[in-house]
């Protein structure tokens with residue numbers, strides 16, 4: 204089953220207990236999420252959405268760092284619970300984190316991370332690190348540039364490229380990049396996202412790109428899923444979803460990307476989000492409290508996924 | 523008259539380690555003026571000295587940061603003072619708490635993690651005002667309400683709140699005493715776009731209501747485009763261009779400003795876009811001449827040797843680049 208799929212999430216839910224005292228509540232940080240990535244062609248799939256909407260939890264479920272409360276995940280046709288923690292899987296699915304300064308210990312030379320990873324996954328000839336050299340070359344760095352350097356001696360953009368290079372040593376099929384550019388300047392972001400594009404096109408690597416930077420998502424990805432309080436509210440091709448968003452939350456998200464143009468300022472006020480736990484535990488549609496197009500049914504009944512214009516939209520407007 | 527005047531400010535980090543001293547020239551000869559009621563933006567890449575400039579201007583100078591030169595004067599309606607010559611600690615604290623307020627980078631650092639939000643408000647209000655508990659509650663309730671925040675947040679601990687909510691509370695806390703000038707350091711960075719928009723909305727609202735002056739630091743050019751009246755672009759410890767925000771975005775004159783603007787991808791545009799070349803220099807040993815010359819596509823012989831001055835090219839638009847002087 205699922206032999207032509209790289210990754211399948213089938214109705215995956217993750218429940219957390221949050222808070223203490225009077226704000227204590229059970230939330231579905233990931234709620235009945237389903238999607239698939241094909242083995243071929245490789246794809247960049249973006250997960251976007253407000254802070255606290257469950258994006259990192261999806262990443263942790265795919266990496267096997269958290270187990271689903273219900274539902275199943277398959278990687279290359281096999282159930283994830285059989286693969287978790289196995290060398291082959293760790294080698295094939297590599298994470299990239301938000302803050303490169305936390306990925307690397309400040310007291311350890313950057314090159315040592317490469318050498319350790321290469322030694323534990325391959326058997327390099329003594330004192331030689333061909334995989335390190337190859338992966339550094341892929342991200343546009345050279346061994347000389349990281350030689351004897353500590354993390355503090357590199358720029359944020361350089362260090363993030365180094366952390367991607369380290370993930371590439373094992374020649375993975377899938378990268379899970381959780382906000383890889385949010386800590387680095389816009390001017391350096393392009394170097395990272397251009398790298399992702401090249402990895403997909405030239406090395407056939409698929410990437411799950413988690414971000415709230417919709418401009419870079421538009422630039423590099425094929426498909427996008429918009430998350431809101433644990434749910435996928437809209438999934439489709441990135442061009443369709445961002446050029447013409449259908450779900451009122453996707454519309455809010457898209458119109459909230461600030462334009463780098465003083466003639467194009469926000470003029471309308473938006474309703475600000477309520478306490479997170481309150482939205483998570485809401486009946487009906489999770490967006491009903493803030494939605495400019497809310498209807499009576501939205502308050503009491505959860506919308507299904509409706510297929511509209513080649514995408515799925517979870518909103519009563521499209522019944 | 524300008525409410526804030528900064529002249530030739532130099533603020534360096536000077537450290538001594540193992541008998542060697544090292545100097546980071548984080549703010550190196552910066553001059554600018556901010557008018558009353560204006561939103562003045564400061565842009566530039568990470569590490570160019572934006573936070574250091576805010577610290578120096580707001581009088582938060584402690585070792586290893588040192589002021590080597592310059593003047594910082596405030597002209598309020600009823601008093602004028604030079605913050606660098608205030609030697610009375612009490613005076614400086616009063617200035618910082620009541621007349622000017624700094625929203626520092628990273629909202630967690632202001633909110634004490636082991637104290638409820640209410641305590642943080644009590645600390646700020648009682649330190650500067652002699653009010654009763656009921657006056658305190660009324661004041662905070664009104665302020666929160668004006669900003670669209672729920673009173674229940676007062677009973678929570680910071681870790682129970684989302685990053686966006688914490689940032690909104692930090693802003694509420696920094697403006698409860700209605701300061702004349704607000705300094706905000708990266709108030710929207712690392713927040714998602716919807717929350718970011720909420721924070722921008724909040725800042726606009728406070729400014730409208732309290733009629734104060736805002737100095738906004740962020741590397742995000744789009745936020746500057748959305749909020750500022752005038753904008754200064756910093757590179758390697760210096761201001762390289764300054765002007766009204768319309769002019770700066772439609773007609774940037776410094777090659778660095780153009781580079782910053784061109785590197786921004788936009789929704790709706792997936793045409794290939796090259797990454798900006800190179801990285802900012804070290805401030806321990808900045809390049810001679812124009813500090814931008816190693817990354818500048820137009821660098822000339824002169825740029826490698828001489829440092830261009832920040833000169834007015836008309837309409838209060840200032841640029842530090844030899845191209846503006848006809849090259850040679």
Ligand SMILES: Nc1ncnc2c1ncn2[C@@H]1O[C@H](COP(=O)(O)OP(=O)(O)OP(=O)(O)O)[C@@H](O)[C@H]1O
Pocket residue numbers: 219220221230232252253254255256257258259260261479714
């Ligand atoms: N281990 C945990 N225990 C309890 N609650 C958790 C845990 N991990 C995450 N949560 C909660 O689950 C929800 C989703 O969190 P998650 O980190 O997945 O969101 P996110 O979309 O990645 O947000 P951000 O953009 O801020 O990174 C949040 O309310 C979060 O507080």
Ligand SMILES: Nc1ncnc2c1ncn2[C@@H]1O[C@H](COP(=O)(O)OP(=O)(O)OP(=O)(O)O)[C@@H](O)[C@H]1O
Pocket residue numbers: 535546548566567568569570571572573574575586627741805
């Ligand atoms: N306490 C310190 N000791 C020594 N150097 C410092 C110290 N704090 C900052 N610096 C250095 O001073 C320079 C300017 O730092 P600053 O924090 O002002 O930059 P910034 O423009 O605010 O950057 P960011 O966008 O990353 O916040 C940097 O080179 C930085 O490494």
Ligand code: SF4
Pocket residue numbers: 450451452488489490491492494495496497498501506517518519520
């Ligand atoms: S279901 Fe209703 S509340 Fe939810 S987004 Fe659609 S219209 Fe708005």
Ligand SMILES: [Mg+2]
Pocket residue numbers: 258259260381
């Ligand atoms: Mg996350």
Ligand SMILES: [Mg+2]
Pocket residue numbers: 572573574627707708
């Ligand atoms: Mg800073």
